Amino acid sequence: MRFLLLLFLLLSLPGFSQPKVRIACVGNSITHGTVLPEREKNSYPAQLAVLLGEKYEVKNFGKSGATLLRKGNLPYWTSTEYRQALDFQPDWVFIKLGTNDSKPMNRVYLKEYEQDYKDLIASFQQLPNRPRVVLLTPVPVFSTDSTGITASAVEKQIIPAVRQVTYETGCEVINLYNLFLDAPELVPDKVHPNVEGTARIARRISEFISRKEETGFDLIKNANLTTQRFNFYGFQGHDFTFQGHNAKIVTPKRAAPGHPWIWRARFWGHEPQTDIALLERGFHVVYCDVAELFGNDEAIATWDAYYKLLTKAGLAPKSAMEGMSRGGVYIYRWAVRYPDRVAAIYADAPVLDLKSWPGGKGKGSGGPKDWETFKKDFNLKTEEEALAFRGNPIDLTSEIVKAGFPLLHVVGDADEAVPVDENTNPFEQKIKAAGGQIQVIHKPLIGHHPHSLPNPQPIVDFILKATGF
Template sequence: MKRSLPYLLLVVPYLLLPAVVQGQSKVRIACVGNSITFGHGLPNRTQNSYPGQLQKLLGDRYEVMNFGVSSKTVIRSVDNAYTTTSAYREALASKPDLVFIKLGTNDSRLPYRLKIDEFIPDYRQLIQSFKSLPTHPRIVLLLPVASFLTDTTRQTEQAISSLIIPRIRQVAFEEKCALIDLHALTIDHPDYFPDKLHPDSLGASVIARRLHEAVTSEEVKGFDFFAAIPQPASISSFYGYDCADFTLAGRACKVVKPRFAANGLPWIWRARFWGHEPQTDIALLDRGFHLVYCDVAELFGNAQAVAAWNTFYRFATKAGLAPKVALEGLSRGGVYSYNWAAENPEKVACIYADAPVLDLKSWPGGKGKGKGSPADWVIFKNDYGLISEEQALAFAGNPMDKVAEIVKGGYPMLHVVGDADDVVPVDENTAPFEQKVKALGGQIQVIHKPGIGHHPHSLPNPAPIVDFILKATKP
């Protein structure tokens, strides 16, 4: 599909090699951080810390420098401030082209957390000190890894999640820095943390591989989706990224842009429940995806909803996004995503459906095992012009009824379901849908969550979902 781009686009590595311009022999990467960066507790920390492992992964074209210091904080007015260390001064003097900053874990402990109001201005000041260097390095903020400590005076998971991570995201929004979420990558792996705080060599390897992915990923220079957005539009923070709210053809829309646009300009389209369990959305933003939303609630994927999405799709692709989109349908969003996909198979890269409604008689109808939603059943009938209960029960416009059209698209599908879901029962929705898809030669995989109901959606660590989408959208 031919796209009209109002931009001069250039695909380059994530880190465009400034060393060539500066006459340096290598790209210089400064890893600023605390004991986790330093490699506390690791045998042969020079090689086994995540900076050491990153150096091995990147090879001789890069020089990865470890400026981690144990126990240090972002907050400056305490006895362990990172900015008082010789490592900080050495990092500034190192002529870096890229700076990874992994600080904040220690700011979550007592007594430092009592000064948490100083965290944002002090972090911004730290970033500015690197931005002002003659090399003008790219700054990437790393969210802290998970903690499995239980002593509430220390760096607990609750303190890191509630006090530190939201503030780092706010700093990223204000300073327009890239983010990498190491927290979600480690939240389900206590086995990586023998002392419940510091990663072992395997945990450090997970971090190093994620940073290697970031350094070597290709980006599109000169692309700004926001330039195409109709005015007026308001800009706010979506977990540290710029989110534009605007109206298109009478529909409320949102677009979140990444700090860098990945090669191929991939995007993910959230069908419903904006911002709910956003792990996958955030992980893809970290990797250069755009995230979009076009409000068609509550139209239950009817012709009006499909038409509105067609309008948004034309707008998004004319602005430059990829001709095939990854669709994300949570709960009733599954109806929206699949009904649109059934009519637009050539425009779909993949579908990730989470506890999806695939038969409206199951939900909101409640005509099977589930309790249903009588109020939403009335809305559904009105949306489709169904006057009687008999007409509603004979309705054949569900994704379950469109499997043949869906399979013809040839795109892969991933479902994540809770096996104890009593709102959208699996055996009335995903199970028969999966059976029909496979019978027709379609591509579908299902991740089952034993003992889990309709909530929570997604996975604490969305890596399996993210990997599925990355593979399906790879240029």
């Protein structure tokens, strides 16, 4: 106690200052800010320094044209900036390399990319203060030219390699690729973000550094699960069987306090950008396959047992529910049964009236086999009984409004399989008529696919707000 008092008095002395947290930004011209006006002020490391404030020292170690590959035409390994970054003895290292490795002269060595990346990471991790190393995916390339920096190589070769390295090394990762997919105007020369674009990068890194986190939480161990491990975009996935159903859990690198989670109802891994973004922020992602039961009593009973397992092991009492397409039926029927277990609903091109799909009783062609499965699931003997079924989400709007959890729908206005006029539009009207609130993001000229948003930030912001993060 006396020591703590003396320490407090020492820290209170005029002129005494704690050492600043040192952040090294390693990269190529995008980090360096080569094409920016007043790069010393407008590069993302410079803007990051302003956002973080005086307790941090941010240094820009970007080298224009640099490759991660040792055999690349301008390897970062041989640069003065690399040696300076090591000498800086950073507490954090953010690495953004790979764009120049997509050039034809460098692509021939891409088989060596992962090992070279691991070696670069190790060279920082072996420093005396053991810095946290965070990998940044390249931003998208909006050019169709394949004679230089090549978009397809960045997307299909570089980024998967970055995620594999992330998985194998345990390093953290920030997905900048999807963060720019909706904003080509922020990359006017097709490769380098402008000042507004570098500000977007700086904000994301600042959020990452500043977020609250918890170490030591192990959901898999707490739940006493035996699993098969897999790589989920750089994060640790766990595959196992639960009561005869396939189940999956993906764990974040570091859990957020309170252990928030998102529960995907159907179509595991499809358009995963929201799940990836939440994993970066400390959420767990979970799944339990109850296809094709359409949220009947059997499905809900299985989920009930799964929920109890997960929450007993430490996940938050309420989850965000994610339902794509027919998954909308599942999440709303679950939410009506257990409203106290739901923090928010994110429904994407959701089926809300089974007469629309799979029934095909309106504009859409429906799915005759799935219609028969639905009838069997709910013990509906005749077509008349199926048409009179009142367990659709669109029939449950008063209970949904009463539950009070926030709602977000993302829909394609040209959806031919699950017509918006038969699902989200009347559902939205009924929710509002009952005094509830719902946010709907419309995608003009988009059909049933693709789901989600190229940049999932609006969905992520909705879930973060609903769960208190």
